[in-house]
Amino acid sequence: MRPIAFLVTAAGAVSVLSFGIFRKEIAEVLINGALLCLSCIGIG
Amino acid sequence: MIYLKRRIFQGLGTVLPNAWLPGFLSASLYQGPMKGACTPLLNCYACPSALLSCPIGTLQHFAAAGNVSWYAVGTLSIVGASVGRMTCGTLCPFGALQDLLYKFRGWKASLPHWTRYLRYAVLAGLVFVIPFLTRENWFSKLCPVGTLMGGLPWVTMNAGVRSMVRSMFWVKIAILLFFVTTSTMAKRPFCRAICPLGAIFSLFNKSSFLQLAWDPATCTRCGKCQKICPVDIRPDRNPTDPDCLRCLDCTLCPSLKLATVFQRQPFGGTAFPAPVAGSAPGASAN
Numbered sequence: 001m002r003p004i005a006f007l008v009t010a011a012g013a014v015s016v017l018s019f020g021i022f023r024k025e026i027a028e029v030l031i032n033g034a035l036l037c038l039s040c041i042g043i044g
Numbered sequence: 045m046i047y048l049k050r051r052i053f054q055g056l057g058t059v060l061p062n063a064w065l066p067g068f069l070s071a072s073l074y075q076g077p078m079k080g081a082c083t084p085l086l087n088c089y090a091c092p093s094a095l096l097s098c099p100i101g102t103l104q105h106f107a108a109a110g111n112v113s114w115y116a117v118g119t120l121s122i123v124g125a126s127v128g129r130m131t132c133g134t135l136c137p138f139g140a141l142q143d144l145l146y147k148f149r150g151w152k153a154s155l156p157h158w159t160r161y162l163r164y165a166v167l168a169g170l171v172f173v174i175p176f177l178t179r180e181n182w183f184s185k186l187c188p189v190g191t192l193m194g195g196l197p198w199v200t201m202n203a204g205v206r207s208m209v210r211s212m213f214w215v216k217i218a219i220l221l222f223f224v225t226t227s228t229m230a231k232r233p234f235c236r237a238i239c240p241l242g243a244i245f246s247l248f249n250k251s252s253f254l255q256l257a258w259d260p261a262t263c264t265r266c267g268k269c270q271k272i273c274p275v276d277i278r279p280d281r282n283p284t285d286p287d288c289l290r291c292l293d294c295t296l297c298p299s300l301k302l303a304t305v306f307q308r309q310p311f312g313g314t315a316f317p318a319p320v321a322g323s324a325p326g327a328s329a330n
Contacts, residue, residue: 005251006305009125017118025106025115030080032105033089033097036073039181040090040101040190041198042213043205 046292050134054143057085057135060095062193067092071201082116084123084131086138086241088187090194092201100171100240101184108175120241124248128255132235132242133274133289138189139235143274145227153229154276159237160287167240183240185212188220231276236287246286256283256290257303257310269294 020026038044061083064074074095083096099116106113123131132139170183184190195216198205226233235242256279263280270278272293277285279294294300303310 002251002255002305006125006253009121009248009251010253013118013121013125015118016114016121020113020115020118023114025113026080028106029082029097029102029113029115030077032102033079033094034073034075036198037088037090037101037181037184037190037194039184040088040098040187041195041205042185042191042216043195043208043210044181044185044212 046296050291050293051140053134054137054140057131058137058140061085061087062091062093062095062137064093064095067094068197068201071198082119084120084241084245085136086187086189086239087136088190088193090190090198092197094193100187101181104171104175104181104183107172108179108181110176120244121248124245124252126253128249128252128290129242129245129286129288130254130290132239132245133291136235138192139232139274139289141192142223142227142232142234145224146231146274148228151229155230155233155236159233162237163239163243163246166238167243171240186216186219188216188223188234191216191220231274232289235289236275249286249288249290250284251305253305254290255303255305255307256288256292256294257301257307258283259299259301259311261311263297263299269297269300272296 066072067074071092073090073092076095078095079089079097081096082099082102084099086100087096087098088094089096089098089101099120102113102116106116166183170186174180174182191213195213199209199213200206223234223238258280265280267278269280270276273279274291274293275287275289277287279285279288279300283300290302292302295302301310
């Protein structure tokens with residue numbers, strides 16, 4: 001069962017990642033990461 | 045040797061994602077293309093030297109915008125499907141700090157069993173539901189890793205940031221001090237009870253490509269594996285325990301080894317173990 005579970009999970013993970021890349025989410029992640037997160041440093 | 049290798053990997057896991065040293069010199073953030081990638085670690089992207097983005101911060105940012113980051117979910121799922129929680133055990137900087145703090149001599153305690161379920165509540169509540177409802181990054185507001193890697197450097201280096209410090213910063217400092225103190229008494233309290241990234245990766249431990257294999261034929265159930273385990277579990281009772289960090293410290297014992305999900309007989313003569321927790325002779329519920 002475990003090899004099948006791994007293969008299904010891996011295929012699902014690649015599909016989800018591909019969908020995210022297709023939606024151009026990397027650009028939003030980049031912009032969000034490039035801005036100083038005020039919540040992280042405790043003043044936002 | 046395994047122990048030393050893990051310390052080297054933990055050092056690399058701390059230095060490499062935070063290798064943009066000009067950030068500390070010029071008090072500025074790295075804004076290049078690598079910030080578009082999510083690190084599979086709880087590594088604050090507000091750290092002046094951070095090269096990569098925090099996956100939990102990314103998930104929260106999308107949740108606060110009423111959206112789902114399929115890119116972050118996919119990235120974490122690929123890492124989880126490959127190695128389970130191994131990045132927690134071998135690379136995470138905050139995990140490494142907790143490992144070191146536990147080496148202090150003094151009073152030691154075990155975390156109650158139920159605390160392992162808190163991290164799923166933190167993941168659901170503070171990373172998805174509450175940010176979605178309030179439009180604010182509530183896990184980041186409370187995250188001790190952000191305080192250590194982002195808050196303290198910025199407040200120390202930048203007078204403008206320092207002038208903006210309010211009560212929330214001191215709440216974050218108190219949370220950081222709480223986990224620093226409790227880490228000297230209990231093994232990895234943050235990873236086991238709170239970390240939402242660990243909660244995500246632990247979902248993959250049972251079906252990941254890399255697995256911990258246990259040989260019931262040679263195991264004497266001496267319990268030494270639990271003593272050296274950084275999260276205080278018994279790998280001989282359940283090698284795919286969701287708490288297992290795959291740090292491989294326990295593979296010092298010849299009854300435990302790293303295998304792949306496709307190996308049916310990782311020890312040669314015995315079948316791939318899939319024991320139910322507490323089913324081993326002499327075992328009791330953890």
